[in-house]
Amino acid sequence: MTIDYAGEVLQGSPRAVARVISWLENENERARPCMGRLYPHTGKAYIVGITGSPGTGKSTLTDKLTRHIRAKGLTVGIIAVDPSSPFTGGAVLGDRIRMSEIAQDPGVFIRSMATRGFLGGLSQSTGKVVNVLDASGKDVIIIETVGVGQDEVEIMRIADTTCLVLAPGLGDAIQSMKAGVMEIADIYVINKSDRQGADQLFVEVSHRVNQDDLIRAKSRDRSWIPLVVQAAAVNDVGVTDILDAVLSHQSHLKKDGTFVEKRRERTQQQTLQMIHYEIFSLLRKHLSESGKMEQLVDAIMNHEQDPYSVVQQVLSEWIRVPEE
């Protein structure tokens, strides 16, 4: 008996969702036709990104936020992405959430993801997992990711609303701001607001957000002035304020047309990434299986060819730019 996994995902089966995500992770060829069937049913979920340094309390915040969203009768998908575990392949994020009550709630689906593959591609896989959860009927999808690198920025581009979580005493809040990471945030959460230094951090961040033309000029949406919210997620303080801020950003996006524009941009980016990924995978597979890669590396190592001419040679053999 053949199981219709795409059909089951559309019915909301968590087992089928888990299976299809595993196919995506393992680059199983069954993923492609399945994703093709799911795609027309995507675009309904609202996507929230939560990022921040280790120790800011992102997991606790995700947990509490999920409870509040569930209390409104909405279902939630959580994707915990950990780009910092490239070797072990085991995601550290998400473990805490999996051990909490919400893991038992059938209206919540939780998945951890770690870096796989040769050239990152984590934002691409995350985008596909979002599509699966979206097609399965989840109303809100939360992407939780750690850190402040390029991976996280790419991942956060998938979200409709991005929350950057900061906490006092970590000493990197202002450094983050300087480094430009702040620019991806629609909402700043000053978490652990009961700790020493939280008020000062709140004042500093608010000041920067409201004053710094650079941040606003470079942010994705110039008409939105980011909100700064204080919270102590562990005691469930301020979590409804965060949810209100997300809803406020959502209605802002929908009012001025930015929402469709952002979704269009994301579709373009995802499609381009997929095309790129497929071409490169095909090429790499062929080059290694045919022994051609070994030959080329030999030629470079023996200084018979330089890598720049090798690249041109491979491209001219493989790529045919279609005429219009």
Place this chain on the structure above:
Amino acid sequence: MTIDYAGEVLQGSPRAVARVISWLENENERARPCMGRLYPHTGKAYIVGITGSPGTGKSTLTDKLTRHIRAKGLTVGIIAVDPSSPFTGGAVLGDRIRMSEIAQDPGVFIRSMATRGFLGGLSQSTGKVVNVLDASGKDVIIIETVGVGQDEVEIMRIADTTCLVLAPGLGDAIQSMKAGVMEIADIYVINKSDRQGADQLFVEVSHRVNQDDLIRAKSRDRSWIPLVVQAAAVNDVGVTDILDAVLSHQSHLKKDGTFVEKRRERTQQQTLQMIHYEIFSLLRKHLSESGKMEQLVDAIMNHEQDPYSVVQQVLSEWIRVPEE
């Protein structure tokens, strides 16, 4: 008068080196032929990677280490890579070094780099900058990078010897170990060894390094047991020990053939990355300039096509598998 930039780089001109690196950063078409000419003159420099969280004292360590290497009569190139500033494009790292004495030393070349471009590619650009500095005759190249993400791991793969800098009181050392980042290190530097908690950190890390089969089994070179060195770089304490550890790792690599193997692996990885990058540039340029991308995104947004069939369509138009 046409200036022969490749020729000047080979003569060691810092002005020409800076110019060629700028071409690489700005994707100027003059970079390619120039890099082709430089490549045959690469492979002589020894490449040291220095990574660690913010606040561990990497820049100070790089500064002191450079002085000791210079005292041996060797020249140094320093590349400070900051993957955490994707938007501003302004690197924070390296600023401290540029303000120090070594910036005045003609035997030292310092360059900061931040993330550019759509798909990361920072390790690729770093590899190219290493090639330029190598061809210019620098004996040792130090790559300094912040953090623990995938970007940093990719960048550290370029190095012959990788030092992971830890410091007491930051609370993330053991978390790093868990996340698998420790596995990239050939040498662990416990910096700020005069501070409280340094001895305990030293004991913990030494214990993990010597006991943890997982770390050794997954490390790049199974026959090398990483060294753990204590230092207080700001007071120039332990810096010669770090240099000795690097030399010890270097002679280990050369003795058992791992050195050539690693360089070969790096060449293969760099070539694949360049192919990856070139394909993407070509695709993006052509699809956007021809208006084709807009059409495809329209079709997806209107649910006339799904992105998976779009990808297959583009692939069938673009790819020609060469016959062997």
